[in-house]
Each structure stands twice: as structure tokens, then as C-alpha cells.
Amino acid sequence: MPYRAWFQCLHCEDERYPLNEIVYECRRCGGLLEVRHDMEALATRPAGEWRKLLDQRYMRTDFPFGSSVWGKKEMVCPEVADENVVSMYEGGSNLFWAERLGRELGIGDLWIKQCGNSHTGSFKDLGMTVLVSMVKQMIAEGKKIPAVACASTGDTSAALAAYCAAAGIPAIVFLPKDKVSTSQLIQPIANGAITLTLPTDFDGCMKVAIEMSRRENIYLANSRNSLRIEGQKTVAIELVQQDDWAVPDWVIIPGGNLGNVSALGKGFLEMKAMGLIDRLPRLAVAQAANANPLYQSFLSGFARFEPQKARNTLASAIQIGNPVSYERAIRTLKRFDGVVEQATEDELANASARADRTGLFTCPHTGVALAVLFKLVERKVIVPGRKVLVISTAHGLKFPDFKIRYHEHQLHEFGVEARHANRLIDVGADYDSVRGAVLKALESRL
Numbered sequence: 001m002p003y004r005a006w007f008q009c010l011h012c013e014d015e016r017y018p019l020n021e022i023v024y025e026c027r028r029c030g031g032l033l034e035v036r037h038d039m040e041a042l043a044t045r046p047a048g049e050w051r052k053l054l055d056q057r058y059m060r061t062d063f064p065f066g067s068s069v070w071g072k073k074e075m076v077c078p079e080v081a082d083e084n085v086v087s088m089y090e091g092g093s094n095l096f097w098a099e100r101l102g103r104e105l106g107i108g109d110l111w112i113k114q115c116g117n118s119h120t121g122s123f124k125d126l127g128m129t130v131l132v133s134m135v136k137q138m139i140a141e142g143k144k145i146p147a148v149a150c151a152s153t154g155d156t157s158a159a160l161a162a163y164c165a166a167a168g169i170p171a172i173v174f175l176p177k178d179k180v181s182t183s184q185l186i187q188p189i190a191n192g193a194i195t196l197t198l199p200t201d202f203d204g205c206m207k208v209a210i211e212m213s214r215r216e217n218i219y220l221a222n223s224r225n226s227l228r229i230e231g232q233k234t235v236a237i238e239l240v241q242q243d244d245w246a247v248p249d250w251v252i253i254p255g256g257n258l259g260n261v262s263a264l265g266k267g268f269l270e271m272k273a274m275g276l277i278d279r280l281p282r283l284a285v286a287q288a289a290n291a292n293p294l295y296q297s298f299l300s301g302f303a304r305f306e307p308q309k310a311r312n313t314l315a316s317a318i319q320i321g322n323p324v325s326y327e328r329a330i331r332t333l334k335r336f337d338g339v340v341e342q343a344t345e346d347e348l349a350n351a352s353a354r355a356d357r358t359g360l361f362t363c364p365h366t367g368v369a370l371a372v373l374f375k376l377v378e379r380k381v382i383v384p385g386r387k388v389l390v391i392s393t394a395h396g397l398k399f400p401d402f403k404i405r406y407h408e409h410q411l412h413e414f415g416v417e418a419r420h421a422n423r424l425i426d427v428g429a430d431y432d433s434v435r436g437a438v439l440k441a442l443e444s445r446l
């Protein structure tokens, strides 16, 4: 195998560890680790041949290369043996041409990358397939790993539970009590994970998960674990691949723990290093105003970063005050001439509903990204003629309460005034009542 990758410390740059070692941070300085690839080895194949190879594999059946993550295996995790890959055919999510919404905004070329159209309904599958595959490989090599654990705002736990169930590895998930949706909660339960809810927030769950992994030798699947970033970076590769290797001008992405924006950036930078693309997009991170530590840092030109206590937000998967990957994210944004913008509860809920009216079915986090898009267009940071791509992170069906309460005008406690609500019409079963209700409703739309 000519391709190699290893963990390397982001801080001291000196420390390196093999990918099949149980290590989450630099043993010398405590810094975050990043997966580094032997870029020289990758460069031995010309860009044109890489493109051809990646396109040949894309969405085909040859295991594991039909998965859009494993179709890029040499660039993602070359060290895993094919027989240890735990895959559910990740990636290959559709790009939605948001023609109507783009026209309404006057920007024309608007695309939504539907990462939630995935096995467990969020982009977290992309990273989890890499992490769980490596765990399977380590177990096959004789390492003692009794279980894999994570703290989660709902989507990571669903992905971990599914991949562990597929591999037959015990999973443990820590969830903040009453802060994940019913759909998110039932996923790890159904997949047989040891599922615990704790009377704290995500950051509190994270503390317990870290301690548990230290003391009990349980493998930690949080985004501190940079194997997940390798899988998630394939969304950058996939979205240009889907557009015949053309790079958009802007990519907008909702950010919580900030692993995904870091992954996206890593994907673009490595593609550029390999000659697969010749320029970089600008990046915008969208945060909920109620959980906005990166936005606050952006306002100071990233001179400071202060963790905060995140307040309640409908965008529950990004209700994170102390993001693990903030250093990675800031580094990324500096490279990509990036911006950070925030959305209030009212803005995110209405943006989500407005987009739904044009054929989408957005989760609240995608609502945050869309609200930020609207603001950047209004402020003329994003101007007409630019190709804009919004990363939709989860499937709207994972958040039915958010949707129902919006349309029933029941989100007052979040300060939401539902401007695009569509009320359910409850009528008698006789023709005249139905006809009267339909005609009245039609009239109100003219």
C-alpha cells in the first residue's frame, strides 16, 4: 500500500501516532490531533486520473468503493483493510438546486447539499463509518476495546449506534435529558446501544464521556477523535465531484462543535494540494445566536475565544458553548477568507419554513444556515452571480416537534413569530364543508 496516513499534533507538530493507536490528544502537549496524509504519495497519481478513478467508483456496487467515503479511501483512511470497513453506503447525497428560493433571493445559483439524506438522517454517518471501521480493525488486531462511547446532541449517537450495531460492537451514548428530539432518542435505543440521558447539557455529557474513556478504556467517538473529520471531509470532495469538479464561490455551514467546518476545509485544501481543484471557496459558519462562541470570537477578529454556557436553541444539535474543534475552525476560516454569522430563534425557524415552502424540508440547523444566507445576501457580502452552496446537515424528519410547533404557532417561548405557518385544516367529512374550506384556503393564497 503506497498511501499512508497518521495522527499528528496540531500544536507541537512533532508528535505522530499510527491511526490504529488509541490516542485522542498529543501525549506531549495535550494538543488536538489531526490525520495527516502522505501527500507526496497521493501526488504520484495525476489529478486527471484521480478524478477519473473517483468518478468511476462513485455510487457503484464494488465494496467498499461505492460508498462515497470509501470511494476516496486513499485520501481518507488508507490503513483500514477492506474486510474491516463498516459501511452503509455513505455519501452520494443529492444536491438540491434551490431554484425558486435562489430566485426569490435574487442570487440565482443556489444549491443545497442534502447531507441528511443518509442512513441515520445526518452527515454524522460520513465520519462514523471511518471511526467504527478503525475500531473494528483494532479489535481484529487484538486491542482490548470493550465498547465505543460518545456524548451527543442526538445525531452522533444515532450514527454511532447504527454503525456499532452493524459491526457487532457495543455502543454507549450519553444524551442531555429532554434536549434531543424523539426521533433522535429512539435511534440508539432501536439499534441496541446502551442509552443514557443525563440531567445536564451536551458539554456536561462530554465531560462524563471523556472520564469514562480514560478510566474504563472505552473508545471515545467524539469529534475530538479526528478519524471522524476524515470521513466528513469527503462532503467537500463529493460536492465538487457532483459539479464536474467545479468549486462553488461560497459554502455555508451550520457550526456547533465545529468539526464539520474544519472537515470541509481540510477536504478543499487537500484537493487543492492534489491538483483536483485550482481554487478555494469562501466559507461561512452559521451559529445560533443562543450558542455563538465562534461568532463572538469572529467579532474580535479571532483575537480571543471564550467558551460560554450555551442557551436553549431549537437548533439543538448545535447547542454547544465549548466547541471541541474551535482551534481547527479558526485556522480553517483564516485560510478561506471565512465569515461567521448568527441567527436568532425567530430567524432560523422562519428561514427553515420559508425554504420548506420552496420544496425543501429543512432541519433547524439548516434553518440557521439559510437565515445566515439571507443576511449575507441582504448585506451584499454574497452578491448575485455567485454560486452558493448550503450544507444541510440533517433530515427535517428528525425534528417533527420543531416543525409541528412552528406551524401551530407554539414557539412563543423561543420568541418565534411564525410568518410562514400553514395550519392544518380540520373539517367535517361532508362535501360542502370540505369545499368551503378548500376555496377559502385557495383564496387566501391568491
Ligand SMILES: *Cc1c(COP(=O)(O)O)cnc(C)c1O
Binding pocket: 122, 123, 124, 155, 156, 223, 254, 255, 256, 257, 258, 259, 260, 261, 317, 318, 363, 365, 393, 394
Ligand atoms: C453535529 C451537527 C451539526 C454541527 O456540526 P459540528 O461539527 O458539531 O459543528 C449541525 N447540524 C446537525 C444536524 C448536526 O447533527
Ligand SMILES: [Zn+2]
Binding pocket: 009, 010, 011, 012, 013, 014, 015, 026, 027, 028, 029, 030, 031
Ligand atoms: Zn503536541
